[in-house]
Amino acid sequence: MLATAEQRVAALQQRYRLDIQAALRGAVPDSPTGFFSLLRYHLGWEEADGTPSTADGGKALRPVLSLTACELAGGDPHQALPAAAALELVHNFSLVHDDIQDRDTTRRGRATLWAVHGEPRALAAGNALRVIADRTLMGLVESGVPEDLVVDVADELTGQYLEMIEGQYLDMSFEDSDDVTVEQYLDMIGRKTGALIESAMFMGALIATSNRAKASAFGACGRALGLAFQIRDDYLGVWGDPAATGKAVGADIRRKKKSMPVVHLFENAAARDRRWLSETYARTGEIGDRDVERILDLLERLGTPRYVEQAARAQADGSWQAVAGLGLPGDAEQTIKAMAEFFVTREK
Amino acid sequence: MLATAEQRVAALQQRYRLDIQAALRGAVPDSPTGFFSLLRYHLGWEEADGTPSTADGGKALRPVLSLTACELAGGDPHQALPAAAALELVHNFSLVHDDIQDRDTTRRGRATLWAVHGEPRALAAGNALRVIADRTLMGLVESGVPEDLVVDVADELTGQYLEMIEGQYLDMSFEDSDDVTVEQYLDMIGRKTGALIESAMFMGALIATSNRAKASAFGACGRALGLAFQIRDDYLGVWGDPAATGKAVGADIRRKKKSMPVVHLFENAAARDRRWLSETYARTGEIGDRDVERILDLLERLGTPRYVEQAARAQADGSWQAVAGLGLPGDAEQTIKAMAEFFVTREK
Numbered sequence: 303m304l305a306t307a308e309q310r311v312a313a314l315q316q317r318y319r320l321d322i323q324a325a326l327r328g329a330v331p332d333s334p335t336g337f338f339s340l341l342r343y344h345l346g347w348e349e350a351d352g353t354p355s356t357a358d359g360g361k362a363l364r365p366v367l368s369l370t371a372c373e374l375a376g377g378d379p380h381q382a383l384p385a386a387a388a389l390e391l392v393h394n395f396s397l398v399h400d401d402i403q404d405r406d407t408t409r410r411g412r413a414t415l416w417a418v419h420g421e422p423r424a425l426a427a428g429n430a431l432r433v434i435a436d437r438t439l440m441g442l443v444e445s446g447v448p449e450d451l452v453v454d455v456a457d458e459l460t461g462q463y464l465e466m467i468e469g470q471y472l473d474m475s476f477e478d479s480d481d482v483t484v485e486q487y488l489d490m491i492g493r494k495t496g497a498l499i500e501s502a503m504f505m506g507a508l509i510a511t512s513n514r515a516k517a518s519a520f521g522a523c524g525r526a527l528g529l530a531f532q533i534r535d536d537y538l539g540v541w542g543d544p545a546a547t548g549k550a551v552g553a554d555i556r557r558k559k560k561s562m563p564v565v566h567l568f569e570n571a572a573a574r575d576r577r578w579l580s581e582t583y584a585r586t587g588e589i590g591d592r593d594v595e596r597i598l599d600l601l602e603r604l605g606t607p608r609y610v611e612q613a614a615r616a617q618a619d620g621s622w623q624a625v626a627g628l629g630l631p632g633d634a635e636q637t638i639k640a641m642a643e644f645f646v647t648r649e650k
Numbered sequence: 651m652l653a654t655a656e657q658r659v660a661a662l663q664q665r666y667r668l669d670i671q672a673a674l675r676g677a678v679p680d681s682p683t684g685f686f687s688l689l690r691y692h693l694g695w696e697e698a699d700g701t702p703s704t705a706d707g708g709k710a711l712r713p714v715l716s717l718t719a720c721e722l723a724g725g726d727p728h729q730a731l732p733a734a735a736a737l738e739l740v741h742n743f744s745l746v747h748d749d750i751q752d753r754d755t756t757r758r759g760r761a762t763l764w765a766v767h768g769e770p771r772a773l774a775a776g777n778a779l780r781v782i783a784d785r786t787l788m789g790l791v792e793s794g795v796p797e798d799l800v801v802d803v804a805d806e807l808t809g810q811y812l813e814m815i816e817g818q819y820l821d822m823s824f825e826d827s828d829d830v831t832v833e834q835y836l837d838m839i840g841r842k843t844g845a846l847i848e849s850a851m852f853m854g855a856l857i858a859t860s861n862r863a864k865a866s867a868f869g870a871c872g873r874a875l876g877l878a879f880q881i882r883d884d885y886l887g888v889w890g891d892p893a894a895t896g897k898a899v900g901a902d903i904r905r906k907k908k909s910m911p912v913v914h915l916f917e918n919a920a921a922r923d924r925r926w927l928s929e930t931y932a933r934t935g936e937i938g939d940r941d942v943e944r945i946l947d948l949l950e951r952l953g954t955p956r957y958v959e960q961a962a963r964a965q966a967d968g969s970w971q972a973v974a975g976l977g978l979p980g981d982a983e984q985t986i987k988a989m990a991e992f993f994v995t996r997e998k
Contacts, residue, residue, distance in 0.1 A: 331812075333816065335816055335819065335820055335823075337816050337819045337820075399773055399774075399777065402769075402770075402773065403769070403770035403773055403774070404770075421750075421751070422750075422751035422752075422822055423819060423822060425747055425750065425751055425773070426747075426751070426815050426818050426819045426822075427819075429747065429780075429815050430812060430815045430816070432777075432780070433808055433811050433812045433815065434812065436784070436804070436808045437805070437808045437809070437812070440801065440804065440805055440808070443801060449797045449798050449801050450797050452801060453788065453791060453797050453800060453801070456784070456788065456804070457785070457788055460781055460784045460785045460788070461785070463781050464679075464778060464781045464782065464785070467774050467777050467778045467781065468681065468683055468685050468778070470774050471683065471685045471771060471774045471775075472683055472685075474770055474771060474774075475683075
């Protein structure tokens with residue numbers, strides 16, 4: 303490859319960025335009640351006082367993957383724009399509600415929506431993002447997608463979206479349990495993170511080809527990419543470079559996040575260490591410096607860093623294998639491999 | 651009329667009850683995670699421990715209105731069942747989130763979902779109800795509704811649903827303000843309560859006739875019925891018979907609800923009384939017995955009870971006038987008049 307994986311992904315993001323932005327801005331309505339300014343605040347377009355903002359609106363990963371899948375499958379990515387924008391809105395809806403559920407007060411360097419406007423209004427604004435996503439998706443009819451295919455696409459999004467919510471529910475249940483296996487954990491993040499990314503690539507390819515089998519292969523590719531992305535996230539949350547991630551080493555250990563490294567540790571630690579771990583995680587508050595050190599040490603001895611890296615790599619390999627049978631042009635395979643490579647090597 | 655309005659409405663509810671129940675039960679999936687038992691608890695089918703429940707699942711007003719509109723417009727109500735069930739699920743989604751927003755701990759005589767399972771899980775369960783509603787709506791394709799009409803119906807629900815959320819947002823804003831006019835209040839409840847009931851009758855009639863103009867007339871009828879229902883609700887919240895409503899006289903005054911009576915009072919009270927009202931509502935906590943008495947007295951002197959009754963009556967009249975031009979058979983007009991009459995005279 304002449305360009306690095308990161309450069310190739312950045313080029314894709316750059317290529318679609320303006321179209322995605324325009325589709326998103328066109329999707330959020332205005333009204334005299336002032337309600338929709340809450341949405342614009344969350345999306346990073348406005349400050350809390352309504353003045354324009356240049357805040358970071360996020361990576362737009364899902365729309366980029368959707369448009370890429372559409373193009374790689376031989377379609378016109380402009381036709382898939384309503385689906386791409388809908389995905390980004392659904393993703394942002396889930397972020398607004400996640401922040402309420404987790405009581406997180408900052409996101410992308412700014413106060414979260416509920417922290418600014420209170421929980422009841424933020425809850426309503428999140429719901430509005432979800433409805434606007436539905437409405438935006440219906441724009442596929444205007445962009446020339448046949449109505450039976452629009453119904454299929456809507457069905458797909460609905461199904462995956464329900465999986466995403468169930469994944470969030472499982473995630474909450476796992477936080478209270480010491481008996482989660484890595485297998486169960488992978489199933490959970492497959493739902494929580496994988497389902498919507500599966501949707502993204504499935505929809506893009508279905509719009510391009512009207513062929514459910516091909517679209518399902520792209521969908522499987524998306525789910526594997528989603529898992530690779532999430533597992534790398536879990537890795538960076540513990541062993542990421544603080545200069546790149548903006549988080550201290552062991553940040554996710556400190557705040558007791560039951561991400562993949564800790565799940566692996568609980569599952570494989572010796573009985574004595576496990577008892578100590580259970581006691582430590584059962585105490586209220588964050589984990590202190592010395593105990594964070596000890597947990598990092600246990601993780602090293604168990605080979606968890608390498609295990610987690612390999613798990614991410616396995617998903618990355620699975621992602622391009624999922625579409626290997628489709629006979630895509632060589633450049634398409636290179637693009638997917640580059641995305642997969644970027645997902646498992648990114649430093650932030 | 652041989653039968654009373656209440657008897658006619660009860661007969662409609664009875665006629666559709668089993669079909670609606672079956673459609674709803676078929677809509678909620680099961681899964682090994684246990685997630686969907688939260689939905690079944692809220693819907694009154696299960697107790698919190700998973701055992702069957704005979705709890706009151708609510709009036710199913712929206713589905714009954716949707717199926718009635720379908721039948722009155724000459725269609726087969728069975729074909730509209732997926733839309734009717736979807737409406738009831740959307741309604742229940744909004745109840746689950748409303749209870750979180752308002753911190754209400756009981757509904758229909760049972761603990762609310764968040765009070766049992768905590769707020770994060772209840773929030774997710776509410777979202778799931780909304781997704782299942784979408785999926786259920788897509789069942790219209792299987793029940794033989796043409797796909798372009800299904801897209802129209804989905805569009806309608808999405809638009810009205812966004813109005814509902816904006817209405818909820820306005821409602822929250824109004825609770826913090828002393829300057830809301832009756833006109834603004836009517837606009838707000840038109841969105842918050844009217845929009846979904848408009849949707850119900852619009853969808854039923856559109857499925858029956860494929861005619862947007864006719865469906866819009868039914869929709870306008872629905873919105874007026876929704877307003878009549880809500881205004882009567884406001885009336886009963888202040889002057890309802892405690893034996894029928896299960897609430898004390900002046901209950902909504904005591905808990906400072908800015909429903910129509912209080913909005914009318916704030917808008918029309920003499921300057922001196924208004925100052926006292928503003929001070930009283932600005933204090934923390936509930937309003938005490940003596941002040942409730944004084945407010946009830948002010949309302950009487952201003953003629954508010956009669957004003958509110960007339961406002962409900964005006965919406966009831968508007969509801970059947972909205973469909974008067976359609977040349978419906980005489981019995982259809984009687985049915986709508988009976989519903990309107992029931993909505994403004996019900997005691998609970």
